Amino acid sequence: MSAFGLLNPAGAIALALLVALMALHLWQRPRRTIPVTTLFLWARLPSAPPERRRFRPTALFWLRLAAAAMLIAGLVRPYVEREAAPLDTRSLLLVLDVSASMQTRERGGTRFEIARQRAADALGTLTPNDSVMVVTADNHTHILERWTSDHTRVRRRLETIGPLDTPTNLTPALTLALSEAEARPATRVVVLTDVPLEETGMAPDALASVDYVQIGTTDDNVAIASVTIDVPPFRDAAPTSATVVVRNYAARSHRVVLGAHIDGEAWGWHTLTLEPHAAEHVTLVDPPRDGVLVLELDAKDALAVDNRAVAWVSRGAPLDLLLVSDSRTLTATFAEVVAAIVGSKVEIMSREEYERGEPAGRRVALFDGFVPTRVPPAVNALYVAPPPGSAVCPSAEIIGEAAVIDWVDHPTLSGLRDLQAIVTERTSQLGTPTWGSAIIHAAANGQSFPFLIAGERGSRRLACLAGDLAGPLASSDRLPLLMLTLNVLRWLTEPYDGAPRVIETGVAALAGPGPRAPVAGPDQGTGLLVIGDPPVFLARRAGVYRVGPAGGARRVLANFLDDRESDIGRHQTTIQLAESPMAPARAPAKPREVGWWLYLLGAGFLIAEWATWRRLGGEA
Amino acid sequence: MSRLEELLDLDVLRHYDRLALHVRRGMGDRPGDRRFPGRPQASGTEVESYASYTPGDDVRHLDWNALGRLDTLLVRRFTAEREVPIHLLIDCSASMSLPAPDRKHELAVELAMAIGYLGLSSNDAVQVVLLTTRGAHASPVFRQRPGAVELARFLAEATAEGALDLGSVLVDYAGGRSAPGVVVVLSDFMTEVAALAPGVTALRSVKHEVHLVQIVGPGELDPTRDFASGVLRDVESGATHAVQLTAATVAQYETQLAEHFAAVSDLATSAGAGYVRATSDVAVADIVTGDLARLGMVRRR
Secondary structure, eight states: OEEEEESOGGGGGGGHHHHHHHHHHHHHGGGOEEEESOSTTTTTSOOOOGGGSOOOOOHHHHHHHHHHHHHHHHHTOEEEEEOOOBOSOOEEEEEEEOSGGGGOEETTEEHHHHHHHHHHHHHHTSOTTOEEEEEEESSSEEEEEEEESOHHHHHHHHHHOOOOSSOOOOHHHHHHHHHHHHHSTTEEEEEEESSOGGGSSSOGGGGTTEEEEEOOOOOOOEEEEEEEEEOOTTOSSSOOEEEEEEEEOSSSOEEEEEEEEETTEEEEEEEEEEOTTOEEEEEEESOSSSEEEEEEEEOOOSOOGGGEEEEEEOOOOOOEEEEEOSOHHHHHHHHHHHHHSTTOEEEEEOHHHHHHOOOOSOSEEEEESOOOSOOOTTOEEEEESOOTTOSSSOEEEEESOEEEEEEOOOGGGTTOOOGGGOEESSEEEEOOOTTEEEEEEEEETTEEEEEEEEEEETTEEEEEEOBOOOSOTTSTTTHHHHHHHHHHHHHHHSOSSSOOEEEETTOOEEOOSSOOOOEESGGGGTTEEEETTTTEEEESSOEEEEESSTTSOEEEEEEOOOHHHHOOOOSSOEEEOOSSOOOOOBOOOOEEEOHHHHHHHHHHHHHHHHHHHHHTTSOO | OOHHHHHTOHHHHGGGTTEEEOOSSOOOSSEEEEEEEEEEESSOSSEEEEEEOOTTSOGGGBOHHHHHHHOOOEEEEEEEEEOOEEEEEEEOSGGGGOSGGGOHHHHHHHHHHHHHHHHHHTTOEEEEEEEETTEEEEOOOBOSTTHHHHHHHHHHTOOOOSOOOHHHHHHHHHHTOOSOOEEEEEEOOOSOHHHHHHHHHHHHHTTOEEEEEEEEOHHHHOGGGTOSEEEEEETTTOOEEEEEOOHHHHHHHHHHHHHHHHHHHHHHHHHTOEEEEEETTSOHHHIIIIIIHHHTSEEEO
16 A cells, blocks of 8 residues: 655645646747748748637647746655555553552462463563563553563563552553553553452543453452551540541451551450441550551451551650740740640740740640741750841742742641641741751742641751731631641651651652661561652562661651552453554655655756747757 | 768768769760760770771771772771760758758759769769859869869868849850860759749750759648748748648648649750759658669669
8 A cells, every 4th residue: 555645734835836838838939930941832821810829739848847846846746655564563552450459369379470470471472583572560560671671581570570469540650551552553452450340440431452451350358558657746645546547348248357566566356247349447445565566467357457557656745835925925826725635735935035035845846937046955946927138938929918828748637638728827938948848838829839848957857937927827717827827846756757648659759868778678678669859668568667777767667558459350261362463564654755756857848948949950 | 061071971982883974965075985976086995987088087997908899998987986075063042941840952052973983983074053143153174083082071161041043143154164064953943833934944055954853841841840921021022921720721832842843844945955853851862772873873883
């Protein structure tokens, strides 16, 4: 099959030249003089007015017309595109699901092992010259092997990988595979996953050209669906509790035992009978100690990764606050708040009093409207509405009303919702210091800026709050700002050392300052990545990690808690083959431009025209 | 290949080695190879007749046997052996260059070369005369076959240009030559026959054997080949005439042309001249061995 096209269709405008040529011919024709040997023979014939004669193209006119037509045809740059001959090589693109659900045990092994075997089978159908590309997909997409014909290497790489403890997001991987298949003719795409085709997020039509193999039949899974540690703020005497939700995803009832340990010390055992597709709540109270809580289900189900969860259990610390403010309203508000919290203390002083002599013995200090040059050692600090010129909390200027527009997940915001309700009348336009990161962003005068900055500096926690706390905080309009302030104070009150970060697998979380390596934990520490700038934690394996050198390491608790991923139930293994089988690859068709041949032909016509003109005696 | 090399092409000239010009009139003054029976002369190689001795006759030619038997002094008379002056008159007017693709002038030059070569081969005296707008431009007289080189060189310089009154030029040329010979006029004769007739008559009046070779181009026979309409301009006079070639006008033209050819032929017949019409798309050798042979101008040796 051949295709024709024009590379420069605009050149067809030059066709007007043909009209001009015809007009020129008609204009010239009446004036054309033909020399003859003698006229006496012609003189006896009647003379005809030239302008009345019909259009009678001569050989010269046809030659000129042909030359012009060829030159114009060359100008539009026509090309012929012929389909190239089939090549000997084909391409295979494997998309392998490595999410947590692929760890599910089936009759022939885990789902991942079945998928890997099918991948090996697909590799076996290739000839040595065929190319292979392998893409793995959990909630991120990774290219395991770029296009290669080294099938042995691909097989070896497939043997080295396994499913992770992360959720599934197949859409990016499928999009990548389809785009590769489009760019590389005759590519067979084989998707090996346990996600039903209709849940991939792709249109079924888009996947019509791929071999989609959905693996798995069992739904036999019981999982820890969620863990919530409830620590009443500023109350060390009140009991800390943990609420665990255990869900049965199977179509049969399960009898399971939930065990809880804190740093190896048993907290309790609970036997649960779970009806099909039912959930049970277990509340654990009165922890024996502070530490890492490990929850384990003895379920004997098909998927083990969601039978274990970790959390951090600590008692609440009382509010021991140093409030430095010249605002009577603010000091009165905090006096009332502290009076309402059993065991809490607040020491209130003016800025002048603070600068005369630094008090000691407090856990946290709140500086209202100023940033002192010195802060008592081992005291965490919250700077409220810091004025411009501060090195600790850099701010550009004091502006008017500002509203919260965005925030990120951070312990300072634990338990808070609807932060967009926070509006302040007098706000410091904060910048981002090197020691912390912006937790909340606000906007005013058409631009956004950090509203709350939190971080660690010099073995102490610091926070900068842009909003001014002046005015009655206990009013309903300003209550969200008071709650935010108290939440920040709670975070500042927590012991700096020992509190681990609790994250979810597959979800990036800001790492904050602190050591980034080495990492110890599941898979020799490779289950947790500390990457990026600013650095983030990205866990691929659930478990407890230690990041940093011995003695100064910080702990990271990674949980796999994904309701959708734990719901492993599938009706049957489904195989959808591509609607069109893999055809032999063809080299990309190259357009062959024929314009130069037309130019050559046009030149030939011009020469012929010149020769004819000479032959006719150079007549006009 | 240059024009000179074309004219001296041995492959072409070789065709003429076994041919000769047949001359009926026009005996020259100088001795030659061509015998003229009935024109006895005092010396020669072949006895033609006897005459009574008169004082002054060469005694070497007395027939002593006749004197012994008849007791009469008889002198042997010999067949005249003379050269023939061959005049090749070429029309070099501009009309011979049209229609340009037909190469009428070139054909005329090549025909002159062929006839001249035949004459030189017969040890005749050959002279080329170019009839130009400035008058007759005559070449030296060439003799013997080696003279063909000079003949060709002279012919190679000939060009066709300018206007020419052919009849007047022929009259002038006839008046300037007394020795009769063979005159071959190579022209398209595209002029009124009335204007041409005095020239032909003048040539015949001085005892020349005259041959008119009319050279026409295919474009003249079929004007539709080169144009469909336009303003015709006489290349020599500059006169113009607008024409549209329709079937009717073409038929009229062909009639006019045929009448003109017939008139030239009639002129030649009435003047006792030979006439042949050659088309320029025919090879020279074919004209020589065909048309000229049928005319009786050329025959085998």
